[in-house]
Amino acid sequence: MNPGPETPTTPQDVLRTTFGYEHFRGDQAEIIDHVTRGGDAVVLMPTGGGKSLCYQIPAIVREGVGIVISPLIALMQDQVDALEAVGVRAACLNSTLGPEEVRAVEQGLVNNEYDLVYLAPERLVQARTLDLLDRVRIGLFAIDEAHCVAQWGHDFRKDYLGLSVLAGRFPRVPRIALTATATEATHRELTQNLELDGARHFVSSFDRPNIQYRITEKNNARQQLFDLIRTEHDGDAGIVYCLSRKRVEQTATWLRKQGVDAVAYHAGLSESERAEGQRRFLREDGVVVVATIAFGMGIDKPDVRFVAHLDLPKSIEGYYQETGRAGRDGLPATAWLAYGLQDVVQLRRMIDDSEGSEDFRWIQRRHLDAMLALCETTDCRRVQILRYFGQEIEPCGNCDTCLNPPASWDATVPVQKLLSAIVRLDRERGQRFGAGQIIDILRGKENDRSTQYRHDELTVWGIGADMSEVSWRAVVRQILARGIISTTGEFGALVLTPAAGPILRGEETLMLRSAPDRPVTKKSRGRKASGASLASAELDDAHKAVFDSLRTWRTGQAKAQQVPAYVVFPDATLIEIARLAPSSLAELGAVSGIGEKKLEHYGEAVLSVVREA
Known part of the structure; x- marks a missing residue:
């Protein structure tokens, strides 16, 4: 779809005619404009915030192919299917393809037949692939899940470190790194490791209010x-x-x-x-x-x-x-x-x-x-x-x-009792035990170990009998979370940390959240148990019937085409169709998420479902 005589040439045109949306969200317009003009970008945007459009639209508008680096080979074909469903020329190049398919994609790359091609990082950094890309007109590189390059992050992937080669080998090709998950430290590290120090940084709110x-x-x-x-x-x-x-x-x-x-x-x-x-x-x-x-x-x-x-x-x-x-x-x-x-x-x-x-x-x-x-x-x-x-x-x-704001209570004395039990076991008996045995000692509950080690002779035996096991476990869990105690050894024996000293000496008061002795079943606040119920909750019964009919139709389409249901239409689009009940192709085309190709491909069938429902 790279610009030709009948191809939309502006990001706004592509958004409307290809993807079926009238307006960009948040920073999308600014990011897309910057990358389309050839700038590098680091994009931090929450899942569901529309990151994909930030590289897909520039790849479509710019001359050449967009190379998307993704760690997920198993999902590449679904990503390709979703793009092809809206008329974007896309392919993937990975180990699931046979030799003939690989050659076809590689030839298509050289011939500028694609808007986007997906590659895994381990394939991209191979000499053979880099040599191939030297012969290809590349519009941009998009590095998805960019937090994978951060070694101290939560999901480090060693293969991502090799992506720094792009800066030196393709210096004139814009690069956009995207992630939904990055602390300030991870943000700095991925910028450094990908050599994107000169990039513009776009940090959206991580909030997902829904x-x-x-x-x-x-x-x-x-x-x-x-x-x-x-x-x-x-x-x-x-x-x-x-x-x-x-x-x-x-x-x-x-x-x-x-x-x-x-x-x-x-x-x-x-x-x-x-x-x-x-x-x-x-x-x-x-x-x-x-x-x-x-x-x-x-x-x-x-x-x-x-x-x-x-x-x-x-x-x-x-x-x-x-x-x-x-x-x-x-x-x-x-x-x-x-x-x-x-x-x-x-x-x-x-x-x-x-x-x-x-x-x-x-x-x-x-x-x-x-x-x-x-x-x-x-x-x-x-x-x-x-x-x-x-x-x-x-x-x-x-x-x-x-x-449901939780209540809090002054747990200073119970925590002092628990800390004292740990100290006495360690100092007087040279013993360390996990939470279960400590709680049994505090509650004066006999078991095989308390009999074997004569724990009933300890001065702390039974001093916490006024609290239930559930309440004591909540106390242990919370002071572990606060770093007042820690665990050690194979069986998780409890030990004190320096933070326990001021509490034992009575120099600090400790407020903890209350834990009910019995589990409280949270009310669903009116949520009705029904398939896609949260999604369609705002529809009345008549419109829900249309929505259900549309979902049934969509399931049949997805099975026939062997693609995920959302590739046909996501729930949000079906809900909007059910709410508006369009009676013409023009009215249906106004629904958010329906571009020209989907309107042409599915329009009459959708209108038929709406009429019958």
Whole structure:
């Protein structure tokens, strides 16, 4: 589509006629204008903020092909399908292609037959590929998921370091690096490693106001998850993250037994099994994928209505990126996390046992500490998340701590009791125990170990009997999060840190958030359990019937073409069609997200569905 006699030649023309939108959002217009004119750019923009258009439109408008570097080979074909569906000439060059297909794409590159071509970083830096690109007219380089070049970030990919070659080998080709996940330190590092010091930097707000953040204490986490799905997201697409492959398998199996259409995804599955699970999630409505963090980067499915974590994420960066896969269409979505004391102990042990330098482990501990602080905050979750990325906002009114502000209490005396128990075990007995045994000592609860080690003779035996085990675990979890105690050894024995001294001496008062002894079921605040219910909540019954008919039609189209449903039309576009009920092609063409090619290809069929519904 690079400019020809009948090709739109301005970014605004491409936005309207190709992608079907009338207006740019946020910084899009300024970024696109800068890159189209040949400038380098570093773009930090939240998932769902429209990053892709920031390189797609300049690639279409500029002479030559746009080379997009992406770490996700498995998703490249879906990205190509989505572009071809709106009339953009696109291809990918990766290890899934056979020799004949590779040669065809390479020849197409040389002949300037493409607007965009997707490459993995490991392929791009090969001598053969660089030699090929020397013979190609290149319009721009787009480096997607650019945070992968930051060695101290949460998702470092070694192959990304080789991308610095682009600056020296193709000095006249503009480069745009994009990511949705970067702290100020990661931002600086990716700029340096990609040699983009002279680039313009565009930093959008990381806020995703349509996502409701909720964090709860674990109490039969699988049942808590199922209650969330059943009451708020029945029939919706969602992602459930677990820390281990075993937990992924167990959770997916259990959800299927409860009637949820769930598939498992982790690195231990065969390539064909992972591909089939991903295919179903992307191309069918209402599929829930249960996965390790190996799943999700680059997923462009706009109608994911919830992302749930059954285990504590290792960092706010990872958590933000994973939750950002919900609600890319801008419609309401839920980010739900259940975590407990054992999560904290397990992750700290994983860090302590990990390979790498002490500096690396120090960084990992800081990441975990920030994640724990988010979980235990009594303030707005969104304020804390954005502050981590260097941005300040007012409380959002759309997270659990805003909607149901937690109570706090003076926990100084109970914490002193707990710290004293740890001190006495260590100094008087030379013993160190995990949270479970410490709590049993405080509550005066006998067990095999207390009998074996005569813990009932300690002066701290039973001094915390007035508090339940649930309350004590909440105390331990919170003072771990605050760095007052830490864990050590294979079994997560509790030890004091220097921060414990002032509390033991009575020099500091400690306020903690209250933890109910019984789990409190959060009301869904009127959310109705129905497929795509959050998406279509504003439609009346008549318009919902049209929406449901359009989704059924879309499913048939997607299956026939073997593409994800959103490649035909995303939910947001179907909702707008259902609301407006167009009766002519002209009226349908005014709907946001319907460009000329889709209007020509699907217009009459869509109008027929609307009339019949």
